[in-house]
Each structure stands twice: as structure tokens, then as C-alpha cells.
Amino acid sequence: MSVGTDVSGGAHARGIGWRLACLDEVLQRGCGDARSCFDSRFVNLHMDNLSAFNHFHDWYMDTIQLSKERETRTLGLYLQDQRASVSFVGMNRCVLENLGLQNIVYAIEIIEPGTSGFGKAQQILAKAERWTDNQLGTVAYAFSTCGAELVVEFDSLEIESQAS
Template identity: 40%
Template sequence: MDAIKNYGSFHDWYLLSISADMKAELVELLLMFDDRKQRARVVFKGASRCLVNDFLIQNIIYEAKILTDFDSGEYERALDSLEKSYFGKVNREPKPIAVFSATLGAELLVEFDSLEVEPISPAIATT
């Protein structure tokens, strides 16, 4: 989970797009830094639930973090938000939850097994 910390928790990065594939259990984010040159793809594998609120034409990330302390109040609040959106609670082992809070626009939660963060060139991002 240090991959997100390596990018400064994506503070002041823009969330450009979100892609979800239920069958493949993938959620993919495309992010761009304020300089419009640095870009990254964040792929959540084994994604079982995703909740996005307030997606706008401009979405600026305040902070991204991974919750792994399953007994913490913050984890419980994130889990509760997912449970409210995904009715019919399923008994399952707890998983990490990614929390992206916003300075402006979208906030999201992703429950997942593993993640990858990879830098991408602007040319790849626009095709």
C-alpha cells in the first residue's frame, strides 16, 4: 500500500476517469497531477465494491489512503457506507478499503484485494 504514499497520497491530483468491471473484479482510476504532465493509473484488483459520490467535470483529490485496521472507527464508517449502498450484506472476510477524499468533486471508496500504481505517459492517457 506504499505505492499511494509514494505519490504523496495523490494530494492535488485530478481524478480524470473511473472504470469498473464487475466480472473481472477490477476498478481502474486515471489520475493527472496539476502540472498536466505526471499521470498515473491505479488498478484495484479483487475489487468487490466501489462507491463514488459527486463526480464532476473537475475532481481534485485531497488525500488517498488505504484502510487496513479493520477495528478502527474510520474503517467502520467506510464499511458502513459500502453496506448502505450494497444492500443484502454478505458475510465475508474484511478487505482493505481505499478512501479518496476530495478538495473538489468525487469522493470514492473501493474495497479490494490488491492494487497497482503505474506511471503513464500523457500520450498513452489520451488514446
């Protein structure tokens, strides 16, 4: 199963182009605060995808991949007989801390601007160099029960899952 989001709620994220099309749609609807209205809609779409997997609570992280061509960080996760990959496409900044032999996810959350978690995530991301000049990144935090924690700024989220 592959989960992603596009303007019509389909099955594939389209990165910054999708976000710009979404922003244009929001502006045409006459949203008073286009940035706020747009960000809220974009974050809610990601939250729905993560919610389908209970935010990967208690899943084990066993692989971490980086694709320079797609500017993508991908986490390989498993829980019993299920495997999933979570890809942060259009990654701009990323910090990975406390990687160990056993890495158990507590939750992968989209961190919204204006929250205390967003401020903490921005402090962590300040350690990383930007890959691009793009300033429109969504921020996700992979909190751990044990081991690695990840904070990443990105454009779109792709989740693929399969039973082993």
C-alpha cells in the same frame, strides 16, 4: 512505471491468492494473532505504494473505469505532465459519491480496521451490494478536495504511472 506488491516485494499484485500465501507464511512464523499480523503487513505494503505518489494529493481524477472480468475499479489521475492509474483489483463493494466536472483528490488512504475512519467507511460501504461472498477485503478511501469521493473494498492495488 508500474507499482504493485507481492510476497517478495516485486512489481505485481496477485490478489487473493497472494493474500492467502502471505497468510500461510504468517501462520508458519507463529504470529500470535495471525489476522492482525497479516493485515498490518498487507496494509503497510499498500501504504508504501501510495506514499510514493504522496497519496495522490492534489491530483485530478478524470476517468473512472470498471472491468467486470477483473472485478476492478480503475481511477485515471493526472498532475501537470504526469498520468497515473490506480486499480482496485478484486473489488467487492464500492461507493462513488459527488462526481462532478472537476474532481481533485485530497488523498487516497488505506483505512485500517479499528480506526474511526474504518467505521465511517463501513457505513458508506453498507449502501453497496457485495459482488462476491468474499469477506477479506482491504478498504481504501479516496478523499476529495473537490468533487468525487470513493470508498472501495478490494483484494489488491495496482498503480501505473507515466510522464505525459
